Amino acid sequence: MAQPIFPIALCALLLLSACSPPPKISRQTHPLPAGVDTARSEIGRSGGVFIDSSPGEPSTFNPLVSEDATSGGFIGLFLDSLVHNNAVTQEVEPGLAARWDIAPDNRTFTFHLRPGVLWSDGHPFSADDVLFTFQAIYDPRFPNRAAFDLSVDGQKFKVEKIDDLTVRLTTPQIYAPFLETVGGVGLLPKHELEPAFRDGTLLKSWNVSVAQKEPQRLLATGAFRLRSYQPAERIVFEANPHYWRADAQGVRLPYVDFLVTKLVKDANASTLAFATGQTDAEGLSPDNVAWIDRYASRYGFSVFNRGPSPNTGFIWFNQNPGHDTAGKPFVTPYKLAWFTDRRFRQAISHGIDRQGLVRGVLFGRGQPLWGPETPANKKWYNPNVTQYPFDPARSRALLAEAGFQIGPDQKLHDRHGNLVEFTLNSNQENQLRVNMATAFKENMRDLGITVNLSFLDFGTLVGKIQDSYDYEAGMLGLTGGGDPAGGISVFSSKGRLHQWYPNQKTPATPWEARIDQLMSDQLHTLDYPTRKKYFDEVQKIMSDESPYIYLVTANAYVGLKDRWKNIRIPPLGSLVWNLDELWTPLLTP
């Protein structure tokens, strides 16, 4: 067995690697498990160090505690799940479960685990680990986000062990996104974490301090295991010697020896690290693509256009008819009458120069957006939603129809003579959004509408939107993509993120009632075409009624060093989702 080298030696090696070839790293060799999964990708060569950077620090390595994307990304590298979501095809694929059966009732799922899979410490992986994971998630002593995702209307799933390699999960009702949800649950090692589970300290285990002092305790079933973590410097993962995938020649994956993540100060620093050849991969924002491309040949990387990103940006009006504890309405009544008038919202939508935003603010790298899903979500996107092209004449006609008139002061007034004026709130951290807000203000001025802009810090803004409701209009974005079930809290009138009027007791309008019905129906059938039909209608209603006035979606770009092979860039999610299959013929960067 090879003696592991020290992290210091490793970084020295990284520094020297530019001038001399690195010494051959010998990896531990173990027999492949009986249930080995054979990758269908091109056969590569073992070795190499993959370097990337992260502007955020992980806050924990415990999946029960993790709530942020950064921590979740690192956890996903070493903890595997029963099934995987293939980022390119958006289909569910076998993971630690080699196959599964769905009973005719569409509620009972039997998972057959891969035989012979070992944790990174050599302990066998079994059904007990699956049971332990669900036990921990459902335990009220350990409040966590997964418990909410893994229940239907507050009811838990039933988890049974059939034998050491077979687990049966039963959902209380038909639950459409079941497999996708299970695909996101990293399975925990019972033999390692059971003592913490018993004495109630499970949420304290696998924290960042453990990761620094005893990285080997973070047992892995994934392609990598943690080797070292130095806050504000770097996180080093190494190939898991017990990983359960191999290539067609029987060479154990992953091909790369080490995965090094530099921890940098902010997104600017991360972008710059890639542009100067220090890292292997980076997600790029559309406004940075032009200059980064100039360094492509010098540092041997290419910039790929992933197409539209799943991020949506929109403006909405507060349609909440309620009032605060002092009896003061959240929205001035005559303004509420405008905001709840569909023609007013559609007129605003027609008045926005989205092509101009794409051309000017996004450097031509984006497209107008008309509905809640972007084309990035190939599986669920509905291209046939109502569109609102830039047409001030049409806006004026709609406004006239709704009783608005241009007064002698060249400003728009409603039928009672009130000046049409509102304050748009947004967050100041996002410069592209600030630019869009100022452009929106100019567009509205052409219609005679006065827009005041108010930029708040993100926390204050969220407080206004979700607690105090004392605002008129907002501008934010949401990350779409994935299963429609992920959007329930936005589309459903009961939802917390149904921002124009959240937490409704009964739907305020017939179309909101219709959306509620559709969202509930799509959840309780497993048939994809039926679900797609329901969700298409939801998207159509959202564009017809325009409670959210969608703006533009930027294209997503990634930069990758040319030396990496087996790259398949998905439209959604992590850009190197198949890290275990990446290989390089050139070991020196």
Add this chain to the structure above:
Amino acid sequence: MAADLLRSLLRRPAGMISACLLLLLYGAALFAPFLSPTIPSAQDLSRTYHPPTALVWQNGHLGVRLYRLVDPSTATYEPLQDQTAPLHWFSHGPAYKFFWLIPSTRHLFTVSSPATIYLLGSDATGRDVFTRLLYGAGISLSIGLIGVALTSFLGLTIGGLAGYLGGWPDTLAMRLTEFLMAVPGLYLLLALRAALSSRFPSDATFLLIVVILSALGWAGTARVVRGLVLSLRERPFILAANVIGQRPWTILFRHLLPNTFSYLIVAATLSVPGYILGEAALSFLGLGIQEPSSSWGLMLGQAQDIKIFMLNFWWLLTPGLAIILTVIAFNLLGDALRDAVDPRFRLPGK
């Protein structure tokens, strides 16, 4: 005294040049709506990050060169050969209010649509940087003057009273100044700004910043004024005033405080840059002036994006240059003033 000061200032070239530069800047800020070819909120999304337009002399007219967008993805423009648009002097343009009162549409120079003139290029939404710089000067420069006026007033009144009255008012005032000076200013400023931000509309933040800055800044002035008054009050001319039976208030306002003016002028001049930099820092951090208003700090904050450097949009950094020039000018002027008044604290009539 003022004439003396001016005469000694005239003998110092650095001070003279600074004074002229500052006069120029403040004049430009005052006449910003007239001097700028457009209004600061006017956007053109088809001309974002436009480079400064070249001025050419053609057919006996000053004209502006026309440009074509070659590559929208990098915002690359190239000049069109032999195509220019003539400048119109004292012509009509977007409406504005002169000194916030007199409506007018006259601008010093404009070009006819669809041509545009960007003396210092355009920003991320195609707004004219030159126009925003001029309008921004109004905010950035007046913050210094208003702030200094407020602190001088507070410092003079509180410091003068404390020094003259002595006893418990003195103790109270001095403990208060010590408290204010012990508070880490920038953090208090950030905290106050964050706490008050959601209650004030965007335009009121301007005033808010000035008030916050001066509420923190008067302590130093007050302490020095108190010290001066303490020493002056034992001088023979004050004792004489006492003896002839003048009332305390008359002594304070007629004899004591005027003698601290020479110090105040120098101190005020030297502290103006602090306010300008304070506003710039706040706006840079996104806590000061907000879009769509314009200030130098805000403009500089928006230029901290890495692509600005990498794509060489250098004209977006001109607010930084303006801040540097103003701060240097104020410091040089302050130095010259100090040299002029320092040799001795002159007494009236001497």
